[in-house]
Structures are given as C-alpha cells and as structure tokens.
Amino acid sequence: MQNIELPLVLFTVLSQAAVGMALLLAVRSCGCAGGACATTPTTTGTGGGAPGSRAEWLTATIVMGVALLASLFHLGHPEGAVRTLAHLERAWLSREILAFGAFAVLLAVAAVTGKAGAGLRGAAALVGLAALYTSGMTYAPPAMPALHNAAPLGFFLLSALLLGASFGSWFAGEGSQPMLRAVLLGSLAAALAVYVIVPCVWASGGTVMQMTARAWLASPLYWARLVLGIVVPLVVMIRSPRIPRWMGPLVLLGELAGRAVFFGATVHAAVNLGIPY
Amino acid sequence: MSDSLGAPSRGAPSRTPSYAMTRRSFLKGLIASGALATLPCGLLTPRSASAAPFNKADFQIFRNACPRNCYDTCSIVTYVKDGVVRFVEGAPESTFTAGGLCVKGYAYPRRVYSPDRIKYPMVQDGRGSGNWRRVSWDEAMERIARKLLEIKEKDGNLLGLALTKYSGNFGITNYGVEGMMSSLGYTTRLVGTPCWPAGIDAQNYDLGDMWCNDPEDMEKSRYVIIWGANPAWCSVHSMKYVYAARDRGAKIVVIDPVLTQTAAKGDVAWQPETGSDGALALGMARHVLDLGLVDRDFVANNAVGFEEFAAYLRNNVTVDWAAEKSGIPADEIRRVAEEFATAKPATIWIGYGMQRHVNGGAAVRAIDALVAMTGNVGKVGGGARYGHLQTWGFNYHAMIQKAPAGSTGFVGKAGPKGEFDVTAGAAAAAAYTDRALNINKTAQELLDAQNPPVRVLWSSCKNPFAQDFDRNKLEKAFNKLEMVVSVEQFFTETVRHSDIVLPVTTLFEEWTVNASYWHYWVSLNEQAIAPLHEAKSNIEIAALLSKHMNRLSPGSCTYPQDIDTKEWMEKEFNKGVYELLGISHWQDLRKGPAKAKMPSSASWSDRKFKTPSGKYEFRSDLCASHGHKALPEYKEGRKAYAPYRLLTPHSKFAIHSQFANLDWMEEFQKEPFVYLNPALAKAKGIADLDTVRVFNPTGEVKLRAKITNTVPGDCLLVYEAWFRKLDFNVQNLVDDESADMGAYKTGAPGVAIHDQFADVARA
C-alpha cells in the first residue's frame, strides 16, 4: 500500500467538514422561518439571532484554514503554492484551489462580521458545494480506474454531510437539532450502503479495480472507517434523540481513516504494466 | 591528496603572501569566474527537462573501448566537460557497435565516479582485520620490492611470486602485468583460462586454429543454429545479424538446456539434456550421412579421415540413440539435421557454455564435424563460429620483457600461459621457464605448490574470490600466502583477503587499444580524464615497482622505470596491424574504430587449414597424441553427485564480478535469484520468491527463488555476479573439475563449470 498522503487526507476531510457546516447552516436558516431559532439560545450560549453564531463561522473558518495549511505540506515546493492557480482552463486542481480559496474568504468574512446575512450564507453554501465538486473531479484521475468516476464526489458529499451535521449540532439551536439528526441518520445510512457496495462493484470490475477492492478490504483502516465512522454512529443515532457532542470527533476519526484508505489503498494503473489489464 | 589548496596557498592563509596578491586579479577572478553568478542557487539549479539544445560542441569527445571479457568489445564515444565524463555512447563508425552500447556499458560513468572506488594505495594490518592504513605509492612499492627480494634471497629464485590475472581488462597494454613478472625473473603463473579452452583445442585439432567468420556475415546464412550461446544477453550486438538472417528467410534454431532469451527469439528452441550436445551433433551427422547430404567434394579434397568418421557413425551412432541421450525426439533431430544439411550456407554458433563440460571439447569437435561434412566450412554465411584472434597481432611490447641476467627458474617443459600468450614459442626454448599452475585449480595448486611454495600472490585484472572455483578451498590457500597484493577498483572479497591494495585506472584514465575475439573491429582507447585520486595504470605500477626493485637491488628488474601510457600504446602497433586495418598510423583510429581487411568475411575461405595435414581433420592424430580420441567420438558426461544439475552462467547485468555492484545496475537488478522449474518447486514445497538454500559438498548459497518454465525440471539456475551489499558467490557451489581439453593451446584444461550438481531446500 502506497503512502497515505496525510496532507491530502487532512485537506480533503477538513475542507469537506467546513463545506458541510456551511451547507447545513444555510439549510438550517431556511428552516428558521418564524424566528423559531430566536427563542432557542444556541448551545454555545452566544446570544440568539440568525443561525450561524460567530463561534460557528469562526470554527468553520479555522477548520478550512487548517485544511488549506495542511495542503501546503503536500507540495515539494510550498513556496510555489500561489502558482497553482495558473491552469484554471484545464486543471481541476487549479479550480479546486480557487474554489476553496473563495470559500475560505466567505467563511472568514462571516466570521469577522459575526453575523452572516442570508446572502452570505447562501453564497458560502453554494461556493462550498462548487468546491466540493472540484475536489470530486481532482481526485478522480484516469490512472485510478476505481476512482475515475463519480465515486470520489459521492464520498466527499457524504463526508461533508456527516461532518457538517455532527459538528453543526454543537452550535445549532434546539429547533434545528431534529433536522440535523435526520440528516446525519440519512447520510450514515447512505454511507453504509455506499462503502459496502462500492468495493463490491470494483470486485466485479477490471483487474486494477479488483486489486483496489482487495486492497481496501484488506486494510484495517477501511474497517475502522466502516465500524467507527458509520456503524457505531448509526446504532447510536437510531437510539439517541439528538446528536451527542462526541459524535463529531468520532465521525471525524472515521472519515480520516476512510480517506487514508482512499489515498493509500487505491491501486494505480501503472502498478501492473505487463500484467493483463 | 595535499592538505590544502594547491600553490600558492599553503599553510595559514593569514600568512600567505597571496592575499597581498593583487586584489585586482582576485576580483577579476571572483567576479568574472561566474562563481558569484552561480551563487544564489549554484547547487539548486534543477536539471530542467527543457535543457539547452544538445550541442556536441559543448563537449570534448574521446574514443574509448570497452575492455571487458565480452564478444562485443564495444567502441565507445565519451563526452567530457570540465574534465568530467558526462555520458557515453556507442561509436557509430563501427557497424558492429552501431552507435549503441549495452546496459553495462552505459553504466560506466557510475564506475569511474563511484564513491566506493579504491582511491589510494593501502596496507592492511592483519589480513581480513579491516585495519587499513593509507600509504604512499612509494611506501607500498618499497614494501613489495623488499618482500620480493627477501623471497628471492631465501629461495634463490622468484618462483615464490605468483601472478593471477585474467580478463578483467583486455586492453593490450595491460599485458604489461605479465611483462612486469617476466622483467623480475622466472615466476609462477596461474595459466590457462576458465572461459573457453576446451573449444579452442577442439577447433585447433579440427581446423588448425580457432578462427570464426565475421559475425556480420551471419545475415547471409540461410540456417543458423545457436548452440549453447545466449547472445541476447551476452552479445547483444550480434542479435541484429541473427534477425537480419531471419528477415531474409533463414531459420533460427537455438539449442540450450535453458529457454534463454535467445531461445525465445528463435524459430525452434531445443532444450536437450545438459552436456548431451556431442550425442546430438553425432546423431544429426548420422542422419546427414544416411540421407547422402554429405559435401563429397569437401570431405574428399579438403579433409582427412572422413571415411573413418563415417564408419564410426554407422557403427556407433543412431538417431534414436542421440534422441535417448539428449531427450530431443528422433524425428526432431532428423528434421533439423536435414534442414541444416540442405540450406546453403548454414552456420552453427558454438557457445562457450556448451564446452564447459568434462566432454565439452569432444562435443565441439562433433559440431565442427557436422558443419564440415555439410560443406559449410570456409563459406560466407557458414562456418563453425567459436572465436578468433586474427586482430590481436600487436607487438605485446608491454608483455615481452626479459628476465634479469642470471635469473633462474623452473626447469621443465613450458606450455603456453593462456590463449593470448604470444611468447609461448620463445619460452619453450629458454633454459629456465616460469612455473605454471592451473588457473582453474587455483586453490588446490596454491596449496600444493612446493620448493618453493607460493609466498606472494599478485592479483590483477581478476577477482579470484569471485571467479576461481571452490571458494572455501581458496580461502585456505590464501591463508598460506605470506603476502597478497591486489590491484583493484573496488573493495572485493579478494581485496578483503589482501595485505596491500593498489588503485588501478579505468578505461577512461589510460591509453590502450582493444581488439575483439569475435568481431573484426579494433578500437583506440584514449585517456579521456585524469586518473582519479591516486589510481595508476597497470604499466605505471610495473614501472614504479621496477624503480624500487632497482633502487634496492640494482638490476633486479628489467622493466622500464618511466612510462607514458600513450607512448606504450603506440609501441603496440606495427606494420602488420596497420595493413590489416588499412590505416597508416594509429592516429587514424581517433577518427573511429577500424575493421580488419580480411580476404573474405569467411574464415578458411581458401580451404588451407593449419592442421598438420593442411586439411580439415575429422581424424586428428595430434588430438589422439594428447590423450583424446582421434575421431570426434562421443564422450560421456560427468556423473551426478547431487540430485539437480547446477548451472551458473552469465547474467545480462554483469560480466563475471563486474558491473552488478554499481548503484545504477541495482536499479534493475537488486538481488540474485535461483530459477526453478514449477515441478521442482512443487516437489520441494518452494513458493515463488521464497528464500532457499542451494547446497552441495563444495558449499552453499542462500537466495530467493523464482519459479519459471524456462528452466528444466532437473536444473537449478543461478547467475554469477558480485553484489557490493550482498554476501553472494556462486563459486561457493562450483568445484574445480576439469574439462576434457584446453591444455594444448592454453596451458591448462578448461573447467566443467556446467557439470555441477546441487540440492535445494527452503531456508
């Protein structure tokens, strides 16, 4: 199994967490019609007002910042990082950097101003989604038949929802908790299906896909991801009426493990040159 | 290396006048030199893919030649910048080298500049102790000289000094090592060759000399049998002629117990019982005889003893017998025999591998006979191709030195000291001679030599621990020696067992000239760079030794004491060489290698053979007088002494113990393997890449196994090599059993390298 690309693991997972938070924040705010949220102090106790306390925006900003920082460690020459915007016309990586850059700025603005209007919330959510899409494309290289499809986008979207919901619940008012719980439950169920089915699909694909399937199933990280990050949370959530505070870290752990498999165990087409493809 | 920058700065800079030295000139220097310009990233300049357009004018270009023991002896073009070899190419002027080298030749830059290279003369306090001291050349030579004078004093002669040298460097001037010995007096020589002697004798009995067609005319063959050779690995430049022949409709038959890379490229690949080649050739001969496809004109007018041979075939050989001996079905033998006899011209390339047997010489004679009786000897595109020394007619000025007045030595008959010994005739006449020990039994001979025993061993162009047989016995033999001097480039096992090591130049660091024993090109080898560190060429070492010998005991060494490798290279040329090559002066070779102007690309085209009868000798009385059969009769092989046959041929990544130790080569060949047939692996419960022990009474090696159907079920295949980081040596497994022939032309019989047996088990 090749190197797990830790910087990329951190960058993708954390950036998706930030996107998830922004996304669900926007969704919540739609669910706040009639000032339902106003009457319910947010758990962080920073007064009422529209969903998305300064604390929440700040957290998202910091998470996104850490993600971007982590991505630098992936470069042989970090000093050249700014030049990654040079190839927007073709390279999804350039577009990804641009999109997440913009997303980070929006988060920062919201965090600084403290209260983000519907416009800003919507913008953040949309740009975040766009950024998520660029990630989905960037990490679907032709060299990896198992991933050269919509799978990465699907994985990333699920990660965003899982992380967004579980961390969002730290800040969301009571009014939004049921909705977040529903989102989390739903995406956990979806994730369970996806992470079980996808390897099976690969196993019935070409040589390299089959090798990938074997590599994933053979990796303890995959099972950690499945059990810690999906099964346990699912069981818990089915019982519990609201998202426990420790759910965030748990899901995050699962996501990190899962992403490590994603980067570390996926087989590159070039490893079996000369062998039936 | 001096302890400070060269003049003018010695000692403390603050005191150096040079700093009062014209600041202007310094500034010119400091600013102009470009050093400052390169400062910001003098080191970090990336080797960008968008390099400046390639321009030959940016380089000094030199002519070199690969001096290794290889058919191809490539003509090299060396690109030098700032006095550093930047890269090498094959010379386009040689139609044989044709602009390309091989995987080994392209690794040469790593060899010259390897940090592992031996840099200085060094002395080991306690052989094998690893306690080495750096000494000056003078100190090293004085030690050796004193030791030589001491043993000369003690024994009354220098027979206590033995030379072991073979094919580590075939540059002609390197025969100066033999010359150094002669110039000291009569010494002990490890004579013979582990490589190809049985076949040399066989061809000398049959034809009067070993003389093959120009390999480049193989493309004119209508039928090519490659018998016990693997050119796809060991003579890559010859393959284009094999392909050319096939492109023109010839059939390619490869006969080898292993399905080699060459076999994989043939039309037909025979995998006979190892060592059954003689039976196979005789079976084919019998079928040719039965079909009446014998070239009557040739056997009647240009050969002697054919009728006796024919009678032998009728009475003692059948195709079915050959089939039973070789495992090749009778109708296969008949088919190929008929095709071979009817295709004109047809040729057989007789490999060196197939004669490394106790019956190897006999087998080569049988194959010669098959080629001869079908009228393919002396034909363009025909011939029994083995090798030749037609282009080796140099002066051997470096080699031919006379013993100091009053030297005494060995009294008794003197044979040749190897296939390249041009002094053989002269030596026979002299009152005293050198003492000859069989190089193929080095260990035993060193142990047995008496009055005097061998006290000092000089090893050059050779790595005995990697190449001599029965390594464990060799270690015992070395323990008996009083002094071991090895002349080397890398820290081999032999150096570890030496008292003194002397760093020797690479091909880029000396002048010499190189010829091939296969093709007909001769290449100049220019000195392209200064010798690194303190390396000296073999003849410079000889001169320095002579200086010290004569200083300590005037007249004790006749070797010139002041030598310029270029002048000595020039001294090797003569009118004959110039005429053969069609050049007027050696300088012409700077324009590129030259090819010998032969009357025909075919050897023996005039049918004038060098045998006693002047004809091709199916019956050789000379051969009989040497204790062999007069006719090319079948000779039984060696009896197995372990369950599986062990083959230890050449790898494509190395020549003997050279090249596999280079870091670049490790990219492509990290470790040795033993290759096993799936059936054998199954029987032994060995899985692919398992680590196994290969062992026999001689010793054992540990390595990983690769399972492949290219190796027969009763064989273990391990390629020989020396790896810098691994304790691996096939000579742990190979004993010193002699081949049948070789003594006649090379002074000692060959060695049955492929008549070895061993067992294997999971480690």
Added chain:
Amino acid sequence: MNHIFPTPGTPRDACLLRALRDLFSARGADGLRAASLALDACRTMFGCSRSTRGAPPCAPSGPLSGLDTIDTPDHWRTTEYAFNRLFVGPMAVPAPPYASAWLETEPRLMGEAAMDVRNLYHSLGYAVPDEGATPDDHLSFELDAALALLALREAANAAPPSSAPEPSPSTLATDTQEAWRWLVAEHMGAWVPRFVQHALAEPDVPPAIARALAMLLCWQEDAAAACSTASIEETITGMQGRQDA
C-alpha cells in the same frame, strides 16, 4: 570557561578551520594526532560555547572534556583505522568526505558540487593540486577555501576607504561576504550536517574524530547562522529539503 561570542573572522574560526582541515586530510596516525591536538588547543583557547545563542555547546560535556588523555602510538593507530573505515576506504565508506557524494542527485564524485567549488577556487586564484584527478569538493579543500575567504574578509574590512584602488573595497567586502555566505551557509550547509550525522551514527567512532565532527558541525552552523539573512532563509529551507531526502 570564557564565554565569547566569536563572529566569523575571529582567530577562533581560523584556528578551528586550520585544525579541521588538517584533520580531515590526514594521511595517517601522526597527521591525525597533530591535527587533533591542535583542535583541542583551539577549544582550550577559545572555549566551545556557541555563537548561536541557545545552541548547546559542542563539547560532549564540559569545556575541556574529551581532550585525549591517552597519547600512545597504539591509540592513534586505532584512530587511524577507524578514520579510514569512516572516510577513506578501501572499503565503501559510510561518510565520504566529498560534497558531491551528498549533494549529487545520486552519490557520485566530480558532480556539479565539485564544479561549483572549483569555480570558487579559480575565482580566488587557486586550484586543487592536479585538478581533475582530485575531486575539488573534498572537505579539506573547502575548509581551506573558507580559511582563505576568512582572511580575505579581514583584509577587506581593514582596508581604509581612502587607499582604495579600483574597485572600491566595499565591493570587495560584499563579494567576499557573498562568497563566504555561499560556501559556508549554502554549499557546506547542504552537506556537512548530513555528513556529520552519518559519520557519528557509525559504531565506535573514536573520541578524537567524534569531537572533530562535532566541532565541524558547530562551526558550520554558527558561521551559517551568523551570515544568514532573510534573503537566504528560503535557500536554507530548500537545503533542508535536500537534507531530508
């Protein structure tokens, strides 16, 4: 012990450089002994505190520790054997004292690194003895060049502006400073630390050699730190990259 914060150019550096140069080019036991004693003398004279604040002192422990108490021929002969095993041969050595062996993309001699220092030597009006045969980037030659630049800097700084011939001493000063910075910080900084680490990582390195290696590293680090400026910070990080590789 006397706490001094020597800046490059002080007698301390010259003393160290000379001793280290002679030690790493020693041909045998006697050379090693002489150079090693000279090195100890420098340490006694100038102490071994670091000019880089906060950096731990070089000496294994205490200012005078590790001075050779034993001074027998045998002791130095053993040191010589070990020295050869580490730096000379004939076997493949763990720590070849050539820049190219560390800076070349692959271990080899006579690489670009050698050409770079050759340029510097030439610009100084010097060359290694029989250039082309002896790799220019042997540690001792580089230390020798450092010595030269050291002296040159003093000369430059000393030179009174008035008596300045063309070009002005300021140019000389900056050129020399730049050359010094390149050599000690950029070039040697790129390989000396790794060279020292590898050598010290070997089993039973004799005390004399261990001390010399430590002193070498300290000198190089201090000298580099002393002339480090924002401009070269990144170069150094670039170098760090190489060192990790």
Added chain:
Amino acid sequence: MTTQKTSRPGQRAFLVDVERCIGCFTCAMACKNYYQQETGVVWRQLYPLDEAIYPHRERAFFSLACNHCENPACLNACPVKAYEKREDGVVVHHQDRCIGCGNCIRSCPYGAPRYNPVLKKAEKCSLCHERLDAGEQPACVQSCPVRALRLVDIAALSTADAANAVQYPAGYPEMPQVNPSTRFIMPRTPRVVRR
C-alpha cells in the same frame, strides 16, 4: 526557458517492437547515462510480460517511458502548467516550473512521471526533445542494439508497421481518453522442444 516550437508533422512516438526486443535494459540504462538520474528515478523501465500474456517468464518485455499522449493526463492535471505539448506531439515537462504536487504522478495511467525525492519535483521522459531539435535520436532509441525501439511519426507509419502495430496490447492499460501515442508489435513464441 521553453523549447522552440518545431513544425514537424504528426505525432512523434515510440514504436516498441516486442518481437525484436531482447529485454537487455540497454535503453533504460542509456537514459540514466544521458540524464544522470538519481536512484529510484527511472524514466524508462522494462516491464516483463506476465506468463498469461507471454508463456515464458521474463522473456518478453514492454520498454516504456512517456507515451506522449494526444490528451496527456499529466498536462491536464498539472496546476502550474509545467507540461507543454509541442507541435510534434512531444510532451515536455518543464521542471523549473514544477512545485512537486504529485498530481501528474497520480494522474498518468502509465506511471511516466516519477517523483524526484532529491529535487522534490516530478520528472519524466521528454523524448530527448533537445536532442531531436539538434537532429539526434533520443538516447534510448539510439542505444537499442536490435532496433526494437524506434521513433516514428504515427501519422506516417510504414505499411509494415501500420499492419503489425497495436496501441493497446494485453498488459498495457487501455486509456482512450488520453490516447497514448506508443505503438507495440507483439512477440511470437518459438516452437519449444523439451525433454
């Protein structure tokens, strides 16, 4: 610096004649010899064909470097435009622009770009474009002792080559979206007569 555009027609490509190839590794070493590549960085490598493709182990090889694809994954993936596709189809990697993000390495299905751990950048075969521009053959092509590795213009293949050459032999990933330019001639097997 950038390479001067050349106005050669068609796509320059390697033709790998596996039938002639003797797996001698000369081409791979010639590449290291010319570019002095560091340990672990190999622009051209030989890949033995699996016994399912050729029945004898390590007796037939693909000699592969960069395939100079029509639609290069490396070029498309590179965020800093370190890759350039010349008019003659050669895909050049400008290492001075590379920041070592590794995206090309992840993207190329044929493993052509390699990570240089010393320079912390990617690098790959650029078909010796600087030699081509000087009228020389690529180092590997010039080195091949059996002319098993040739430089061809796939727009103008000889009829023989056109007849025998395949783009996606077994053992070579089929990637129409990048459309590799390398062409292969597959090996025959001898009639083996065993005991």
